[in-house]
Amino acid sequence: MKDARIIAAIPTKAETCVLKNNGIFEKFSHEKILKSCLMAGAPLWAAEKIASHAARTAYDGVTTKEIKIWVHDSLKQVKPKIAKKYLKNNQLRVRTSRDTIESFDKSKIEKTLIVETDADPVIADKIATEVWKEVKKLDVEYLTAPMLREIVNTKLVEHGLETLRRRYTRLGIPVYNITNLIENGSRDNANMIHNPETVHKYVADEALKQYALLHILPNELADAHMSGDLHIHDLEYFAGRPINCLQHDLRSFIKNGLKVDGTGDHTSVAGPPNHIETLMNHAGEIMLAAQQNMSGGQSMSLWNVFMAPFAQGLPYEEVKQAVQMFIYNLNMAYAARGSQVPFTSISMEFTVPEFLKEEPAYGPKGRLVGTYDDFEEETRILQRAFTEVLLDGDSDGKPHLFPNTIYTLRKEVLKDEFAEDLKLVHELSSKYGTAYFVNMLPDYRGQMANYMGCRTSLGDNWTGNWDKDCLRTGNLAYITLNLPRMAYQSRDEEELFEYLDSYLRLSEEILMIRRQQSVACLDDYNMLPFLTQELDGERYYRVENSTMTFGFVGLNEMLRAHCGTGMEDPDSLKLGLKVIDYMNRRAQELKKETGLRWTIIQTPAESTAHRFAMIDREKYGSAAVTQGDLDAYYYTNSSHLPVDTSLSLAEKIRIEEQFHSRTSGGHIFHAFMGESHSDPEALMSLTNKIARKSNIGFWAYSSALSFCMKCKTLMKGLQDTCASCGEQKEVEWYDRITGYVQQVGRSKSASGGWNAGKMKELHDRRRY
Amino acid sequence: MRIGGHITSTLEFPGHMSIVIFTAGCNLRCPYCHNPELIPMDGGEEVPLDKLFTQVEESSDFIDAVVISGGEPLLQEKDVKKILNHCQELDLKTKLDTNGCYPKKLKQIIDQLDYVALDVKAPFDKYEEIIGANVGELVRESVDLVYNSDSFLECRTTYVPSLMNGDDIKGIAQEISCDIYTLQQFRNQMVLDEKLYQTPNATRDELYNFANKIKPILGKIKIKTAEFGDEII
Ligand code: SF4
Numbered sequence A: 001m002k003d004a005r006i007i008a009a010i011p012t013k014a015e016t017c018v019l020k021n022n023g024i025f026e027k028f029s030h031e032k033i034l035k036s037c038l039m040a041g042a043p044l045w046a047a048e049k050i051a052s053h054a055a056r057t058a059y060d061g062v063t064t065k066e067i068k069i070w071v072h073d074s075l076k077q078v079k080p081k082i083a084k085k086y087l088k089n090n091q092l093r094v095r096t097s098r099d100t101i102e103s104f105d106k107s108k109i110e111k112t113l114i115v116e117t118d119a120d121p122v123i124a125d126k127i128a129t130e131v132w133k134e135v136k137k138l139d140v141e142y143l144t145a146p147m148l149r150e151i152v153n154t155k156l157v158e159h160g161l162e163t164l165r166r167r168y169t170r171l172g173i174p175v176y177n178i179t180n181l182i183e184n185g186s187r188d189n190a191n192m193i194h195n196p197e198t199v200h201k202y203v204a205d206e207a208l209k210q211y212a213l214l215h216i217l218p219n220e221l222a223d224a225h226m227s228g229d230l231h232i233h234d235l236e237y238f239a240g241r242p243i244n245c246l247q248h249d250l251r252s253f254i255k256n257g258l259k260v261d262g263t264g265d266h267t268s269v270a271g272p273p274n275h276i277e278t279l280m281n282h283a284g285e286i287m288l289a290a291q292q293n294m295s296g297g298q299s300m301s302l303w304n305v306f307m308a309p310f311a312q313g314l315p316y317e318e319v320k321q322a323v324q325m326f327i328y329n330l331n332m333a334y335a336a337r338g339s340q341v342p343f344t345s346i347s348m349e350f351t352v353p354e355f356l357k358e359e360p361a362y363g364p365k366g367r368l369v370g371t372y373d374d375f376e377e378e379t380r381i382l383q384r385a386f387t388e389v390l391l392d393g394d395s396d397g398k399p400h401l402f403p404n405t406i407y408t409l410r411k412e413v414l415k416d417e418f419a420e421d422l423k424l425v426h427e428l429s430s431k432y433g434t435a436y437f438v439n440m441l442p443d444y445r446g447q448m449a450n451y452m453g454c455r456t457s458l459g460d461n462w463t464g465n466w467d468k469d470c471l472r473t474g475n476l477a478y479i480t481l482n483l484p485r486m487a488y489q490s491r492d493e494e495e496l497f498e499y500l501d502s503y504l505r506l507s508e509e510i511l512m513i514r515r516q517q518s519v520a521c522l523d524d525y526n527m528l529p530f531l532t533q534e535l536d537g538e539r540y541y542r543v544e545n546s547t548m549t550f551g552f553v554g555l556n557e558m559l560r561a562h563c564g565t566g567m568e569d570p571d572s573l574k575l576g577l578k579v580i581d582y583m584n585r586r587a588q589e590l591k592k593e594t595g596l597r598w599t600i601i602q603t604p605a606e607s608t609a610h611r612f613a614m615i616d617r618e619k620y621g622s623a624a625v626t627q628g629d630l631d632a633y634y635y636t637n638s639s640h641l642p643v644d645t646s647l648s649l650a651e652k653i654r655i656e657e658q659f660h661s662r663t664s665g666g667h668i669f670h671a672f673m674g675e676s677h678s679d680p681e682a683l684m685s686l687t688n689k690i691a692r693k694s695n696i697g698f699w700a701y702s703s704a705l706s707f708c709m710k711c712k713t714l715m716k717g718l719q720d721t722c723a724s725c726g727e728q729k730e731v732e733w734y735d736r737i738t739g740y741v742q743q744v745g746r747s748k749s750a751s752g753g754w755n756a757g758k759m760k761e762l763h764d765r766r767r768y
Numbered sequence B: 001m002r003i004g005g006h007i008t009s010t011l012e013f014p015g016h017m018s019i020v021i022f023t024a025g026c027n028l029r030c031p032y033c034h035n036p037e038l039i040p041m042d043g044g045e046e047v048p049l050d051k052l053f054t055q056v057e058e059s060s061d062f063i064d065a066v067v068i069s070g071g072e073p074l075l076q077e078k079d080v081k082k083i084l085n086h087c088q089e090l091d092l093k094t095k096l097d098t099n100g101c102y103p104k105k106l107k108q109i110i111d112q113l114d115y116v117a118l119d120v121k122a123p124f125d126k127y128e129e130i131i132g133a134n135v136g137e138l139v140r141e142s143v144d145l146v147y148n149s150d151s152f153l154e155c156r157t158t159y160v161p162s163l164m165n166g167d168d169i170k171g172i173a174q175e176i177s178c179d180i181y182t183l184q185q186f187r188n189q190m191v192l193d194e195k196l197y198q199t200p201n202a203t204r205d206e207l208y209n210f211a212n213k214i215k216p217i218l219g220k221i222k223i224k225t226a227e228f229g230d231e232i233i
């Protein structure tokens, strides 16, 4: 029966149509057969004869398979060798991943199954044979390796060989998504812009993320992440870049010089620096180099103290010039993963702290130059110069977004003697909102605590030695628990804690796997050479002191779902504290069980708060207690009060301070200024009070800024219109995103920026 | 006491952290008033003083001062006096924002005030014309009273382009004496008189020019805009 398709394919009534195996009709071609016979080595007379015979015998709707059999049989009568060659030539071709075209070879499937999946040879043979049968049914010119792999995978699934399939499968990204990435970019990370590097990063990230979920994590743990019970951060780095962040010790490089590749084999090796500018350069390169090995932020603590010996005897202007170069370097090093500016933090002291005074100080050429006590003046000058450079902003008048600058407040600093220095820092707070403060006054503190702009923190409460506990180590990884979901699933408090326990146990397992992977990357795969280089007789990165951390999101919404009231209600708050205490108890137990450093963190939930809320809305509908609206739901960060809380500043402090002593892995208090701008002296007064009268450990004053990209005018508050030139579209906003000040992505030409959840949060934020 | 609410501020008492209490009710109807919901006597809500005191006490660890603003606080002068007494006990500094219509009431409490911010809305003889109430002489009396007291005096004018001009600002400057004079930016987002929605916002440049002109007369001038914050000229 001729159907419409056959008729359509017939140009003249005299021509015959051939039905290919894939259901497509093609005109019968005498020439094609002639050619293939000649290719197989048949003499011209035989080729002509066979082709003409085929032309006569062919009927409308004849299949290529039938034609191939005739030709093969006819050639066999001419010479069997020619027939064999014909068969080989007309076999299916495969485009391999090595960019070659080869004939289909069943045994290759068999072999790869055995090598890649450990399959039993009998099973491998069986699968390969079935694939061969499947492939024969297809009438295509060639197959690609990914297509073949998918056919193999289908067979593996049909035979219930899921474990083999997981090992054999191919990871990657749909064509559509790549097109989208190239054309539109992604908004996952506020620190990234849209350019070729980020496209590369996302494509690679996607494969490596799937790899972690499929290959490294057992099903149960991967599911916990996918379903939103918990969030595994930086999954794309889980396998090959498993270690999060690092607090550097500048002294190590002052004494030993710098090999940016860790070995000195591929790059120039620098000796101990002799001049302040060299050391400033090195300081930037150290962070750039280390972030090639890591997934998170890079930080230097006690920066101005360790730098101080290099400022000795220099005029102030020269010191300031060197600092300026350092700050510009950090902001213009467009070289981190996917051309981000590296996420850097610098912690400074207002004075040489007591515990450093008698420590040996290393100066030019790495020589011992006394103790740090001798460099009090230089320590102060460096801090002042740093703050002044930040206050100047960039040449357009925008804030320098990096490094995150952290100022340590100690008892001895809150005195008149330091009033001028503190005032300058508060001018920075008032102008750009970029300064952070560490409070060393509360009872839970030892001598040292260091933070990063992302708020992860270390303190000298692990071995008791500030050097070991706070330097050359950092957070190895953290996992974030979806607290509100625990409440949706529980009928009473007992169940709530059962869920908490089970989520914690899942997290422990994941963190232990991540640690194993980290140790393997360090010790076995030799892929983190910057971290494993020997400095001062030991490995630079002290993995034994790194932290494994439980984070959490949405304590407020969990309480609202469970108790009906949020954190502002004293009874609910009590339960909230109990939840965090439970997590701490588990961390203590784990310390005993594993000998490792377990901590609790208020997760910097850039996208997690949004992701959890969206999944939960979908899963629990209106039973889910979320912030935001249909466009973008989100949960409140960690144990913060909701951004639109009506509580006063004092009430907020009194509630949130209770969590700071309980989250030694990191925390932050956001004093969102409801005013479009703030008075520096008033802020300074507030700083003094927070330090003396509260247990807040780490905080920042956020002030929102607007910047006209057209006429380069910096304005306070979130402005829709430029006050200088009237521009409306190209006015960009800056605000603090989960911790650090970032571009919001409001302006028309902005690329990168905040995700929908964060944008919503910005609009909901109540500024007091 | 009837109040519209309270906030914590770094700006309302310069150099100090303050808690600002907004009292409800005003005797004036300035067309550009940006707290119109606070004008009616029954605006805001009735809050018992002891509750207010508790709130101040709870904040006292983190503030230096209490600012009483409005509306017009002196419409509830008895309660204002009690708040001031309480501040003294807590060792907090005090500031009053007033439209200057009640010099006698002001006199009763002036010794308890560290700072008074006094609106001078127009040259004294043009009050009727500009804000529709002939209270200029009362305001003059208030300015003189505070200036001759121990309290710090800030006089302030909101510059509304369609209602006044540079000569008016100059006129005001010539009639008053104060410790600092502030020119505030008119913003058309939230105003009492709908007609003013059409009036453009005052710009920083306008304020800056006025400030420079009157600086020789008054000395210390501040301009205040949403986009550029507080700037001392
Ligand atoms: S601006 Fe002040 S004085 Fe004028 S009506 Fe409004 S509250 Fe009253």
Ligand SMILES: [Zn+2]
Binding pocket: A708, A709, A710, A711, A712, A713, A722, A723, A724, A725, A726, A727
């Ligand atoms: Zn502009």
